[in-house]
Amino acid sequence: MSEAQGQSRPFVTEFGTLRALQFDGLTVQSVMSIADPDVLALDYTRAMMGFLLFKPRPRHIVMVGLGGGSLAKYCLRTLPDTRFTAVEISPEVIALRQRFGIPPDDERFRVLCADGADYLRDSDDAPDVLLVDGFVATGQPARLGSADFFADCRRALAPDGVLVVNHWAGDGRYPVYAARLREAFDGRVLAIAAEDGDNRISFSAPGPGFPPSRGRILARCAELAELHSFDVADIAQRVLARLDRMMGRRSADAGLDGAGSHSD
Template identity: 50%
Template sequence: MSLPDSTPADFHSGPPELRRTRDALTLQFAGSAAVQSIMSVLNPHALELEYTRLMMGFLLFDSDPRRMLMIGLGGGSLPKFCHRYLPNASIDVVEIDPEVIALRDAFHVPPDDARFRVIAADGSQYLQMDPEPVDVLLVDAYDGRGMPAALCEQTFFEDCDAALLPDGILVVNLHLESESYPICLAHLREVFGTSLFEVIDDDMTNSIVFACKGERFDDTDLRRALRKPERMSKDAWRQLQPTFKLIEATLILR
């Protein structure tokens, strides 16, 4: 399919900046104090920020997704992790900012191949083009000013719903202190109803919202889900298991 213009007129953000220390590489936008991504120099595939480990909570409900779509590349933490540890998954990543895409090598984002590609496009417009439905859709799209306005509209979350397979899962990262947080959450509830739950990270900074089609969240045996998936490496599970217990605790109270 032909892609929309990847830099629409209403997209404005300070340029992305790399900041290096002896142990880490971080991504920030000029004029913003918010850290978008952190990469460990010693372990480039590790998920350094807790909210990224929380977003991987979809594995509790689908441990072996075949098709994944991500909106927002950033420093590539989630795409890298999924590419490395979910070998059966075909992964498309949509990123609007060409300057962010240009930094992919610095963050060890894998090159495009038969099952992984980075697409230069507006995420909201991309969903409107009726892409192939996916098992998992991750939305983590912040620039130097916050969540783009187009991704805070109810129509965007309706398009997310349409992009999911019948048992598909949507995971959205929201910032608790952002003005868009209550708006996005209300729209998500309007679209997904009770097939939704929210997990707050320990720092009370990020809200990770999980939404699905059907009854997947109600039907999952969490005791079984909290065991390491057969195909997952011990290294990946060691990173995720402590955070997954927070998701379990949230669901028990749901």
């Protein structure tokens, strides 16, 4: 969860059965269960895995911000046909990878020490899924909330790909970042809340078929439930609740437009 330029050095702390990555004494950046290192210990990571409801068999995942590697480890274990590239700006964070059980680089997995914004600007990888989870102690770096960054995310994705952004709603800049994301993706954004903090997870896609129908999401949920250890149905219900609100708002807007078009 780190994009750690210009801040305190990362350090590791332990709380009973949990190991955490921190940059200060107040904010936890990543958490790992010592007994089960590959489990998704924080709800925001489980919410980010909601991309499976839209792209269940990604060919290549790129993530901005390695942190403690929870998402990388989970994807490597449960998506055996998927390649995973993590782009982390902080060499100090990368140096802690063994403390969090992050595997060494191989043909499926690589960790690059680079600025995620620069990487996406110059990349021709065309990933099927792009995960953005880059934070400093004070919130999301401004560059990862810029209009140029979100435009680069859209350009970098495969045509049928999905972008997943972890926002912190406690950041006063969050409404601006969210508006820029909606503009970059022509309004094709669906956001849900995480249950263990002020995290808001936004799913976006460049293709006109996003978001999919309720029926498609429910069918995907049924397929995924037997393959994954987290509660896929819980994430799907949050997605569906948000989709219902979006559809209701559009229906209301259409009704208002229709009411305004009548003439005597």
